Amino acid sequence: MLDVKTLCLGVLARGEASGYEIRKEFESGAFSHFCMAGYGSIYPALGRLAEEGLVTCRALEQDKRPDKKLYALTQDGCKALTRALMALPEEDRFRSDRLFTLFLAERLPVEQVERILEAAIKHFEQQITHVETFIASETCPCAKGEPGHDFVHGFGLAYYRAARDYFRQEGDALLARLRQRQGEAAD
Amino acid sequence: MLDVKTLCLGVLARGEASGYEIRKEFESGAFSHFCMAGYGSIYPALGRLAEEGLVTCRALEQDKRPDKKLYALTQDGCKALTRALMALPEEDRFRSDRLFTLFLAERLPVEQVERILEAAIKHFEQQITHVETFIASETCPCAKGEPGHDFVHGFGLAYYRAARDYFRQEGDALLARLRQRQGEAAD
DNA sequence: TAATGCATGTAATCGGTTACATGATTCA
DNA sequence: TGAATCATGTAACCGATTACATGCATTA
Numbered sequence: 019m020l021d022v023k024t025l026c027l028g029v030l031a032r033g034e035a036s037g038y039e040i041r042k043e044f045e046s047g048a049f050s051h052f053c054m055a056g057y058g059s060i061y062p063a064l065g066r067l068a069e070e071g072l073v074t075c076r077a078l079e080q081d082k083r084p085d086k087k088l089y090a091l092t093q094d095g096c097k098a099l100t101r102a103l104m105a106l107p108e109e110d111r112f113r114s115d116r117l118f119t120l121f122l123a124e125r126l127p128v129e130q131v132e133r134i135l136e137a138a139i140k141h142f143e144q145q146i147t148h149v150e151t152f153i154a155s156e157t158c159p160c161a162k163g164e165p166g167h168d169f170v171h172g173f174g175l176a177y178y179r180a181a182r183d184y185f186r187q188e189g190d191a192l193l194a195r196l197r198q199r200q201g202e203a204a205d
Numbered sequence: 206m207l208d209v210k211t212l213c214l215g216v217l218a219r220g221e222a223s224g225y226e227i228r229k230e231f232e233s234g235a236f237s238h239f240c241m242a243g244y245g246s247i248y249p250a251l252g253r254l255a256e257e258g259l260v261t262c263r264a265l266e267q268d269k270r271p272d273k274k275l276y277a278l279t280q281d282g283c284k285a286l287t288r289a290l291m292a293l294p295e296e297d298r299f300r301s302d303r304l305f306t307l308f309l310a311e312r313l314p315v316e317q318v319e320r321i322l323e324a325a326i327k328h329f330e331q332q333i334t335h336v337e338t339f340i341a342s343e344t345c346p347c348a349k350g351e352p353g354h355d356f357v358h359g360f361g362l363a364y365y366r367a368a369r370d371y372f373r374q375e376g377d378a379l380l381a382r383l384r385q386r387q388g389e390a391a392d
Numbered sequence: 393t394a395a396t397g398c399a400t401g402t403a404a405t406c407g408g409t410t411a412c413a414t415g416a417t418t419c420a
Numbered sequence: 421t422g423a424a425t426c427a428t429g430t431a432a433c434c435g436a437t438t439a440c441a442t443g444c445a446t447t448a
Contacts, residue, residue, distance in 0.1 A: 020302050021407080028309055038427050052304035059408050061429055082417065084427040100312050107302035107321065109328060115207050115294035117239035117360065122215055123353035125287050134294065141296060165382035166310035173304065173371055180367035184360055195352040208435080225399050246436055248401055269445060271399040 019108060022055045022063040027091065027099040030073060036086040037061050048152070048167065051145070051174040064089055072098050120192075128196050135189040142182035149174050206295060209242045209250040210259075214278065214286040217260060223273040224248050235339070235354065238332070238361040251276055259285050307379075315383050322376040329369035336361050 029040045029049065037060050043049045055063075067073045072095035079085050091099070116138060123131050153171050216227045216236065224247050230236045242250075254260045259282035266272050278286070303325060310318050340358050 019300070020305060025305070028305060031309060031312065036427075037429090049305070049308070052299070052301040052308070054298045054300060056409065057427095057429080058410070058431095062408095065429095080426090083425085084416070086427060099309075103306050103309060103313055104317060106324060107306045110299065110301045110303060111241045112239070112297065112299040112301075113206070113241060114239040114297045114299075116297060117357050118207060118212070118215060118236070119290050119294045121236070121239070121353045121357045122218060122286075122290060123356070124351060125218065126290055130291060137293060164311060165379050165386070166308045169310070169375055169379045170304050170308045172375055173368075176367055176371045177364070180363055181360075184363045188356055188359055192352050192356045199352070223399075224401090243437065244399095244401080245403095245438070249435095252401095267398090270397090271444070273399060 022059040023067055024102045025053055025055060026060060026063050026067060027095055030089055030091045031099055034088045034090045036088055037064050123196060128193060128200060131196060132193060135185060139182055139185050142178045145178045146175065209246040210254055211289045212240055212242060213247060213250050213254060214282055217276055217278045218286055221275045221277045223275055224251050310383060315380060315387060318383060319380060322372060326369055326372050329365045332365045333362065
């Protein structure tokens, strides 16, 4: 699995950024559907990267807000990123609390399952809107028309739409079957 | 995020099992698309669960193969599982090495991107076959027609199919755009 | 005969999350 | 006035992966 250092290099490949800004990219920016890291891992990673000479750091004074440190890739950092990227990526064995819970749906009150289903659909819809507005607005000029960006954003959209549709169509069936079982058990 | 102890309780909810068998469930069994844990976390988890009285443990002697320890849920374990499941599941912020790499596709040789795309499609196809045969074969009699199981397996299928279709349809477009860019850069 | 499957476990290491610590500005 | 945004960092803790250790039976 790619470590936080590599993730930071990936963000910096698009241009200079501070630790805070990198975090925002993971949280709600271009990297948000397939990355996550907190300050507690980003800041130390940036420190180590600087020690290793893979990034440079310059302080930027701002008024009306705290100073920030802008990090930028060095040539070595650029090479290190490409090297990390050249390994065939590991399969994403992803853990989903939601699917785990729904798998055991019979152990829960039907109302709770209903809540989980609703929350899921709402989340998928929010993500769809988020990605759509993200694609539409050219927030980052460097991202304009980058094939990789478009491909991955498009994938995110396709995934969230498929997920929303599945939950909408099959969620009701799940609830109906659970209610029926509950009725049978009561007999 | 649900910890390995809870994941183990979830597997044991379907019946007695050994640590080795629990691992198999995660690796290639019913839980395989949304869970993962290795021996190094399963065995200690089982030990702690037994200390806490959430599972019982009985040794089973077998001939022609090593003895095994079968764990089973106690009433307390059953309650603990339901309690853990009653919390609204956290959103799955999943990290994908593949999407991260593809996002930065321009930094890689086109051939490498091609390899990544092919490996991805192959993987999705394997998963589709796996889930299909899994659904078809009633390996585990207790799983027969469980609404939660069907819902989650169906979701897995829908996801892998959507992913395969997207990669097939958009993968070629991605490669074409990368080649075009490379050509332009060469000018 | 070499590799794979069955089966259990420990120890060291590593990396990441969480909580803590600080502080100005802006918006509701 | 209280909450959110901007901004950086450390320290403790926890949990998970990895490697190590063992050993028989079956299959290729």
